[in-house]
Amino acid sequence: MKYSIGWLLAVLCSISVQAQQPTPPWSNPKIQTENALAPHAWFIPAVTEAAALQNQPSPFVQSLDGIWKFRLDTAPAARPQNFFADDYDVSNWKDIKVPTHWQTAGFDRFIFTDVEYPIPVNPPYPPEQNNPIGSYRRDFTIPGNWGDRNVILHFGAVNSFFFCWVNGKYVGLGKDSKTASEFDITRFLRKGRNTLSVQVFRFSDATYLEGQDMWKLSGIERSVQLIARPKVAVQDFFVKAGLDSTYTNGVLQLDVRFNTAVKGGYLQAKLMDNNNTVIVTRRAMLTGSENYQLNLAAGNVTPWNAEHPSLYNLVITYHDKNGKVVEAINHRTGFRTVEIRNGLLLVNGVAVKIKGVNRHEHNMYTGKVITREEMIADIKLMKQYNINAVRSSHYPNSPDWYTLCDEYGLYVVDEANIECDGMSFSPLKTLSDKPEWKEAYLHRTRRMFETNKNHCSIITWSLGNESDFGENFIATYRYLKAIDSTRPVQYEAAGRSEYTDIVCPMYKSPGVMVEYVKKWNPRPFIQCEYAHMMGNGGGNLQEYWDLIYQHAQLQGGFIWDFSDQTFKKKDKQGRDIWAYGRDMGQVGLTSDTSYCADGLFAADRTPHPQAFELKKVIQPATFEAVPLSANQLRVINRLDFTNLDQFECYWLIRCEGETLAKGPLQVGSVQPHQEKTILLNLPALQMQPGKEYFLTVEMRTKNATAALPANHLLAWEQFALPALSQDTAAPLIKQKINLSKSPEQLKITGDDFEISFSNTTGWLSAYSYKHQAILQSPLEPHFWRAPTDNDIGNSQQMRCAVWKDVLKTAQLDSIVTSVDNPYQVTIRTWHSLPAVKARYMATYTVTGDGAVQVTVTMKTGKDAMPELPRFGMRTILRGAFDNVAWLGRGPFDNYADRHTAAAVDLYRMKADQLFHPYPRAQESGYRTGVRWMSLTNQQGIGLTAKGNPQICAGVLHFNMDKLEFDRDAAENNHGGSMTNEDLVWWNIDYKQSGVGGDNSWGATPHAEFMLPYQDYSYSFILCPAKK
DSSP, rough: OOOOOOHHHHHHHHHHHHHSSOOOOOGGGGGOEEEEOOOOOOOBSSHHHHHHHHOOOOOOEHHHOEEEEEEEESSSGGSSSSTSSSTTTOOEEEEEESSHHHHTTTOOOOOEEESSSSSOOOOOOOOOSSSSSEEEEEEEEEEEETTTTTEEEEESSSSSEEEEEHHHHHEEEEOTTTOOEEEEEEGOOSSSSEEEEEEEEESSSGGGGBOSEEEEEEEEOOOOOEEOOOOEEEEEEEEEEOOOTTEEEEEEEEEEEEEEEEEEEEEEEEEEEEEEEEEEEEEEEEEEEEEEEEEEEEEEEEOOSSSSOOOOOOOEEEOOTTTOOEEEEEEOOOOOOOOEEETTTEEEEOOOEEEEEEEOOTTTTTTTOHHHHHHHHHHHHHTTTTTTTOOTSOOOOOOHHHHHHHHHOOEEEEOOBBBBBGGGGGGTOOOOOOOHHHHHHHHHHHHHHHTTTTTEEEEEEOOSSOOOOOOHHHHHHHHHHOOSSSOOOGGGGGTTTTTTTSOBBBSSHHHHHHHTTTTTOSSEEEEEEEEEEEOOOTTTTTHHHHHHOOOOOOEEEEOOOOOOOOEEEEOOOOOOOEEEEGGGGSSSSTTSSSTTTOOOOOOTOBBHHHHHHHHHHHHHHEEEEEGGGGGGEEEEESSSSSGGGGGEEEEEEEEEEEEEEEEEEEOOOOOOOOOOEEEEEOOOOOOOOOOOOOOEEEEEEEEEOSOOOOOOEEEEEEOOOOOOOOSSOOOOOOOOOOOEEOEEEEEESSSSSSEETTTTTSEEEEEEEETTEEEEEEEEEEEOOOOOOOHHHHHHHTTTTHHHHHHHHOOOEEEEEEEEEEEEEEEEEEEEEGGGTEEEEEEEETTTTTTTEEEEEEEEEOOOOOOOEEEEEEEEEEEOOOOOEEEESSSSSSSBBBOOTTTEEEEEEEGGGSSOOOOOOOSEEEEEEEEEEEOTTTTSSSEEEEEEEEEEEEEEEOOOGGGOTTOSOOOOBBBBOOOOOOOEEEEEEEEOOOOOOOOOSSSSOGGGGSSSSOEEEEEEEEEOOOO
């Protein structure tokens, strides 16, 4: 990237002027906190052991969530300077709910950026103007029973920098928008009414380390609480609960730190199972130190893993000199050992496969303010879709998240809140090698670790995201390795250096994965991001996982990402849309893209079609025919810790939507990572020639679990049974037809139909059946598709633009008719397609029952041409013909590179149901492997397209042109804005290009799923639909 001398001088002058002024704390990365307590594990102590075990609400915690008074100013200079004073009147200020973002509350502008910063790049300085400041006030009263306890003010998270005052007295400041800040405010309190004042800066030096691809939202975004603690109290503890070398016996080390040196009394740790049966107890007498260690040999334990998240109660009690419990803490802990050995990531000695997703905290109305109930719903959804791991991209999540991952069973990569990807637009390139930023890096890493260190679900620490590499990351890596020997540490930009324990690249193709395993490496390969799910994508997943299962050192990865970061809104016509970019009110920033919409699920957690694909590809068992003709199946257990005898399996045989037979499948014991060949006991069937019969095997849960209901479908496979062939010679239809000619058209009529061909264009221009006109537009060649997000990213829209309007310059060279016999007419047409240097030939054989055998061929020239988005034909039917039935893959959108999860069956839908409303309008409504598809009206009249042997087909209840992408459009185009028109768009294709998904900024679909410029030919039958 090039920079002008003037630009550089402007930046240098700005820095020079600012350097002459005292640097305020919101522009100083060397100041991360002031007067804050040291970070520590998050816990709420109880007053008794019983209360701790029962998780009873503490009488010594007061929530300050709720309605606060609020004022927003445009810049630091405009903020109220003394609003924290007792006599400052805030009665005319607005109300705001805490926690919330002030943007979602109706203040200030929304900004989404992927790479670029939302401010001019001039670290560490935020802008002096256009830097909104939110000022908050609320009153509170200290309960009378808090006595002489210390009162701690806890901010769960404030974005991005804040000051706070109590009763007009300055308390302190905080940075790091994703971890807690705590202050001892005891000395500022008074009896009766107290006032808490907080001033939040939207942008600060912290903004330069929070450049993640997410909505840049502001305010108090996690809960605010008061916590009253005894004068002498447990300040922190660190639980290391692992397994011995046999991976069967639990070994627990507990390190406890008090807030002061303690002499007299004792510290007790009691390990209990879920029935509160005591397993082991240890005590340490308090002899005048702040720090104590207890070691507990737990004996034979049930290890924790993501499949069986077995937890124990570790009750920590502090007893005074008289033996009375001062405080009790119950921490739910799991015994597990994580290690890198022999080039593999091992959990409890087992090389696990990471079937992971990246997840931003996001709610479709409240942004990053989410509830515990929403977290539980997300975890259950992940488990239901066979996901076993999550990366907290790209910041520490709410503490509840980790507790729930412990309970429900998910492997977690916890990531420090560090990303300075936007520095790539600056001559400085990165902050990761700048010494003045080192403490900020360490501060954020330390807070992540200290807060979340006791969660068994966290199996890896991540140093940050997309921030290049430098000495600051070397420092954070060394810090974590020195303080925590129980987990590996990873960082993508560390590459294959010694400062990452896992090679964790992002968006590497299958080819790169193959290269990695050509020779042994001391570290596993686990992509921290792969398979970018933006819009209609998610292709190639099967190829990735075929490789992952083939090679031990390819241990999986984390899909980008779990859910869209869109907001639910109404368009101007009142239709529900998923809002992105300028929809949220800000035009001209990089917000004006749909890069916030790249999830497996919509923002309301409705699955996109690619979610079903992922669930199928990573399912916990696979079934293979070995061979099916011998009634044998191979069952492979893809789980890491669970025997398949824990599930129930079934078989069923279906033909064209009808279940002919079904029964239980006796699989029996199959240990993890093992396989077994089983015999099928299928009934004899009277198969009809020409029909396809499919055997489907399913694996389901026996009983309900915390995350999964009983009878939940976990895995399945479909096999085509050997079928009876049908005589390919179709019987002669002895119904007479008539051919008539006029200057404008050729007309073929039969008993119930009339078909017309244009003498001008050569295309089949009309079809009527039983006196009802069906077509609204001709059946004509079609080579284009509405660009997907991935198409836009790889410039297909421009590269392949020549295929969009091929027919505008198409020339009919000749049209020839022949009456083959009284019951059959053949029409042949030849076209020149000068735009693409090709010849196009079509043959239409019409028989007396109204069937048209269509065969088309394209002969290409020698000139270089771009690939085809599709090769097929399309017609538009009248709007009444909106009942769709097809025998093929479904029920959801599927494509050449994304159809593993789409079973062949008979499906019926209304035309508008085939369309999937991606946030940005784009190609949708497609089905592959179609044997036949019918479009009919309410009377059952319509048309059927029959493949020879198969076709691909797409249906929309509106004109496809509405899905086009226009870079210069004044407004975004949304899938949710598509409304039915009085037409049904029908593509009848040989094939459409795959959707791709390696990334969304240049990668094309894989070569085998593209349509290169070459000769093509296919055929199908268009005939009246049968009821």
